[in-house]
Amino acid sequence: MKLARVLRAPWVAAQATSARWVIGSLLVADVIAALMVAGFGLDMPAVVVLLCGVGLLWVYVLPQMLWLTQAAHRLRLPGMRRDMNTCLAVYALASVGLPALLAAVTSGQPGVTAVLAVLTLCACFLYAILPWVVSVGMCFLPALLGQLPHALDLPAPHAPGFVHWAAPLAGAMALFALWRWWQLQRRENLAVRPLFRPLALGFNVTMIRQQYAQGGGTTVSHQLDPLQLIRQRPDWLQPVADIHRTGPAFPQRSLRVALGGSYLPQRWTARRLSLLMPSTITILCGVVAIIWGLTTPDSIKLNFIGTMGHALAFGIGVVVTLTAAIVPIGFMNYLQLLWCRPDAVLPLLALLPGMGPMERMKHLLLETMLARPLKILAALWIMAFGAGLFAQLTVPAMALLLSVPVLSAGWLVVAVTCHLGGCLRPAMRRVFEWISIPALLILGCLSAWLPATVPTAIPWLALAWLVWAMLVGGVGWHAWQAYRVAPHAFVWRTT
Amino acid sequence: MNATLRQTASSMVEPLTAHGLVHCYEDSQVLRGIDLALAPGSVLGLIGRNGAGKSTLIRILLGLIQPQDGQARVFGEPALQLSDAAKERIAYVPQQPEALAWLTPLQMFDYLGRFYPRWDHAFAKATLARWQIQPNRVMAKLSPGERQRVELIRALASQPELLVLDEPAAALDPVARRELLREIALRAGEAGATVLFSTHIVSDLERVASDVAFLHEGKLLLHCAVDDTKERYARLWLPASQRAAAPTLSLSRRAHEDGSLSLIVERNARGAWPEAAQLPGARIDALGLEDLFVEIAE
Numbered sequence: 001m002k003l004a005r006v007l008r009a010p011w012v013a014a015q016a017t018s019a020r021w022v023i024g025s026l027l028v029a030d031v032i033a034a035l036m037v038a039g040f041g042l043d044m045p046a047v048v049v050l051l052c053g054v055g056l057l058w059v060y061v062l063p064q065m066l067w068l069t070q071a072a073h074r075l076r077l078p079g080m081r082r083d084m085n086t087c088l089a090v091y092a093l094a095s096v097g098l099p100a101l102l103a104a105v106t107s108g109q110p111g112v113t114a115v116l117a118v119l120t121l122c123a124c125f126l127y128a129i130l131p132w133v134v135s136v137g138m139c140f141l142p143a144l145l146g147q148l149p150h151a152l153d154l155p156a157p158h159a160p161g162f163v164h165w166a167a168p169l170a171g172a173m174a175l176f177a178l179w180r181w182w183q184l185q186r187r188e189n190l191a192v193r194p195l196f197r198p199l200a201l202g203f204n205v206t207m208i209r210q211q212y213a214q215g216g217g218t219t220v221s222h223q224l225d226p227l228q229l230i231r232q233r234p235d236w237l238q239p240v241a242d243i244h245r246t247g248p249a250f251p252q253r254s255l256r257v258a259l260g261g262s263y264l265p266q267r268w269t270a271r272r273l274s275l276l277m278p279s280t281i282t283i284l285c286g287v288v289a290i291i292w293g294l295t296t297p298d299s300i301k302l303n304f305i306g307t308m309g310h311a312l313a314f315g316i317g318v319v320v321t322l323t324a325a326i327v328p329i330g331f332m333n334y335l336q337l338l339w340c341r342p343d344a345v346l347p348l349l350a351l352l353p354g355m356g357p358m359e360r361m362k363h364l365l366l367e368t369m370l371a372r373p374l375k376i377l378a379a380l381w382i383m384a385f386g387a388g389l390f391a392q393l394t395v396p397a398m399a400l401l402l403s404v405p406v407l408s409a410g411w412l413v414v415a416v417t418c419h420l421g422g423c424l425r426p427a428m429r430r431v432f433e434w435i436s437i438p439a440l441l442i443l444g445c446l447s448a449w450l451p452a453t454v455p456t457a458i459p460w461l462a463l464a465w466l467v468w469a470m471l472v473g474g475v476g477w478h479a480w481q482a483y484r485v486a487p488h489a490f491v492w493r494t495t
Numbered sequence: 496m497n498a499t500l501r502q503t504a505s506s507m508v509e510p511l512t513a514h515g516l517v518h519c520y521e522d523s524q525v526l527r528g529i530d531l532a533l534a535p536g537s538v539l540g541l542i543g544r545n546g547a548g549k550s551t552l553i554r555i556l557l558g559l560i561q562p563q564d565g566q567a568r569v570f571g572e573p574a575l576q577l578s579d580a581a582k583e584r585i586a587y588v589p590q591q592p593e594a595l596a597w598l599t600p601l602q603m604f605d606y607l608g609r610f611y612p613r614w615d616h617a618f619a620k621a622t623l624a625r626w627q628i629q630p631n632r633v634m635a636k637l638s639p640g641e642r643q644r645v646e647l648i649r650a651l652a653s654q655p656e657l658l659v660l661d662e663p664a665a666a667l668d669p670v671a672r673r674e675l676l677r678e679i680a681l682r683a684g685e686a687g688a689t690v691l692f693s694t695h696i697v698s699d700l701e702r703v704a705s706d707v708a709f710l711h712e713g714k715l716l717l718h719c720a721v722d723d724t725k726e727r728y729a730r731l732w733l734p735a736s737q738r739a740a741a742p743t744l745s746l747s748r749r750a751h752e753d754g755s756l757s758l759i760v761e762r763n764a765r766g767a768w769p770e771a772a773q774l775p776g777a778r779i780d781a782l783g784l785e786d787l788f789v790e791i792a793e
Contacts, residue, residue, distance in 0.1 A: 487576060488575060
C-alpha cells in the first residue's frame with residue numbers, strides 16, 4: 001500500500017489536474033499503440049513506440065519530484081528523500097523492464113532494447129534536471145548521435161556489436177544522472193542562479209502561476225516570480241531602467257516601463273557590457289569557426305569533422321527553431337504572471353491617467369506586448385534562414401524551417417489577445433495551452449530536422465501545421481472578439 | 496463663471512457609488528448586492544473579517560474587477576470606463592503593492608509624476624527622506640513596510656480627490672501607522688479629499704474615519720457615522736424565558752448555553768430600541784466599535 005502511495009508521488013506532487021490527464025492519456029495511448037504495432041509483427045517499431053512513452057515519463061512526470069524535493073528539504077520532512085528514490089528506482093525498473101519484456105516476446109533482442117531504454121531514460125531525465133542552458137544544448141544530441149556511429153564507425157542498434165559500446169555509455173549516463181539527482185536533492189534553493197535552474201522547474205507553468213497569484217511563500221514557484229528574481233540578483237547585475245522619454249507623450253515606452261522584465265528600457269552600464277562582451281565574442285567566434293569549417297572543405301581532411309560540421313548546422317537549426325517556439329511561450333508566461341496578481345501592474349495601468357481612452361490603450365498595449373517578441377522572432381527567422389542555407393536544405397524543407405518563427409509569432413498574437421480579452425475560461429485556456437504549446441514545440445523541432453533526413457515527411461508536417469494553425473486561428477478569432485468588447489485590458493480575473 | 500459652475504458641479508458628484516454589486520469566485524459568492532455611496536470629503540472605514548470581500552469590493556469600485564451584476568461609478572463615470580480626467584483625481588494603494596518593483600522610489604516618482612498634472616515632487620522627496628527610505632534602492636528589495644510607505648507617498652503626491660487604501664496599515668509599524676493616519680486626517684480635513692480605507696484595526700478607524708461600513712458575508716450590515724454607532728446599535732440580552740419574544744430583525748443573533756439570547760439591534764426610525772428591550776429581565780448594553788464588530792462577526 002505504501003509503495004502505491006510512493007508511486008503516485010510524482011503525479012500528485014506538482015502537476016495540475018489537466019496536465020495529469022493529458023500526460024496520463026498520452027502514456028496509455030502509447031502503450032496501446034506499442035502493443036498494436038507489436039501485434040502486427042513489427043517488433044523494433046513497437047519497442048521504439050514504447051520508448052517514446054518512457055521518454056515522456058522521464059521528461060515530464062518524474063522530474064516534477066524536484067518540487068517535492070524542495071518542499072521536503074525546506075520543511076525538513078523525514079523519510080521523503082528515501083521515498084522519492086524508491087519511486088525513481090521502481091519507475092526505472094519498469095521503464096527498462098517492460099520494453100525488454102516486449103522485445104523478448106517479439107524480436108528476441110531484450111539486451112539491445114534494455115540498453116536503448118536506459119539511454120532514452122537517462123537522456124530524457126538529464127534533459128529535465130540539468131541546468132536549462134545545458135538542456136538547450138542537448139538539442140544537438142539527436143543530430144550528433146545520428147551521425148556518430150557513421151563517423152566513428154560504431155555498430156548501429158541492429159548490428160551485433162551495438163551493446164559493446166552502447167552499454168558502457170548507458171552506464172556512464174546513468175551514473176551521471178544519479179549524481180545530478182543526488183546533488184539536486186541536497187540543494188537548498190534551486191532557483192537562486194537562474195542560468196543553472198533545471199528545466200523541469202519551468203514545465204509546470206500552471207502551478208507557478210497559481211502559487212504566484214496567491215503570493216506563495218517559500219516554494220520554488222515563488223522564487224521563479226519576476227520580483228523574487230530581482231531580489232536575488234546582486235545590485236551590480238541589476239538592470240538600470242531608462243525612464244527617459246516616458247509620460248503621456250510616449251505611451252508605448254511608458255507601457256514598457258510598467259511591464260518590466262524583457263520589456264523594460266534599460267541603460268547599458270559599463271559593468272553589464274563588460275560581463276556580456278566575452279560571452280558574445282565567444283559565441284561569434286564559434287559561429288565563424290563553423291562557417292569556416294563548412295565553407296572550406298579542402299582544409300578539413302577528417303571526415304569526422306566534416307560530419308560534425310553538418311551535424312552542428314542541423315543542431316543550430318534545431319536550436320534556433322526551438323528557441324523560436326520557446327520565445328513566445330516565455331513572454332506569455334511572464335505576462336500571465338504579471339496579470340494574475342491583482343496588486344501588481346493591473347491597478348497601476350488601469351488607473352494611470354494621460355494614456356487616452358481605454359480603446360486606444362487596448363491597441364497600444366497589444367502593440368507594446370507584441371513588438372519586442374516579434375523582433376526577436378524576426379531575428380531568429382534570419383538565423384534559421386542562415387542555418388538552412390548552410391545545411392543545404394531543399395526549398396520545401398527550408399519553407400518548413402522558416403515557417404516555425406512565423407507560426408510562433410501567430411501563436412503569440414493569439415495567446416496575448418486571448419489572455420487580455422479573457423475569451424476562454426481558465427480550464428479551457430489550460431486545454432488550449434496543453435494542446436497548442438506541445439504541438440508547437442514538437443512540430444517546430446520536427447520541422448527543423450525531419451525534412452532534411454526524411455523528405456517524405458514534408459507533406460505530413462505541412463498538414464499537421466495546417467491543422468494546428470486552424471485551431472489557433474479559431475481561438476484567435478474568438479480572442480479578438482472578446483478583446484474588442486472587454487471594458488479594458490486590466491481587468492483582474494482569477495487564475 | 497461657467498468654469499466655476501462646472502467645478503462646483505463636479506465636486507458635488509459623489510466620488511464613489513455602487514448599486515447592487517454582486518460577485519462570486521469559483522465556488523463562493525463574495526458580494527451579495529452591495530449598495531454604497533461615499534459623500535464628498537468623508538472618510539469611510541471599511542471593516543470586515545478576513546475573506547469578507549473588502550478587497551474585492553474596493554477593486555470593483557475602482558473598475559479593476561468586472562462585477563457579475565451591478566454597477567460602480569467613480570465621480571459619476573462608470574468604473575470600468577474611466578476617463579483620464581477621473582483617473583487624475585484618484586489614488587489607490589493596494590494591499591501588497593508590487594507595481595514597478597524594478598524601479599527605485601525616485602525613478603518611480605519621476606516616472607509617475609509625468610502623468611499627474613498636480614504631482615507634488617517636493618512632497619514626495621521630503622517625505623521619502625522623512626520616512627528614511629533609501630531613494631535609490633530597487634523597490635523589490637525594500638521591506639514590505641518600506642514598500643507600502645513608498646506607495647503611500649506615491650498616492651499622496653498626486654494630490655488626489657479620492658484616496659482609496661486597501662489595508663494601508665497592514666505592514667506598518669506603530670510609528671508609521673500613526674503618521675499615515677495623521678496624513679489621512681490632514682488630507683481629508685484641509686484638502687477636502689474623500690478617503691476610503693479598509694482595515695482590521697478598529698482603533699485606526701475610530702481615530703480618523705468619519706463613517707464606518709461593516710462588510711459581513713457579502714453584505715453591508717451597517718453603514719453610518721462612526722460617532723453614531725454607540726447610540727444607534729447595542730446588544731440586547733434576553734433571558735431564556737423571553738427568548739420567544741426576540742425581534743426578528745437583528746444584525747446578529749447568538750444563543751447561549753443557558754438558553755439566553757444575545758442580539759445586536761438597531762434603533763428604529765423614531766429612535767427607540769425594539770419592544771423586546773422593555774421585557775422583564777431584558778438588558779440593553781452599549782457597545783464600543785470593536786465590541787460591536789466582534790459581536791457581529793463572531
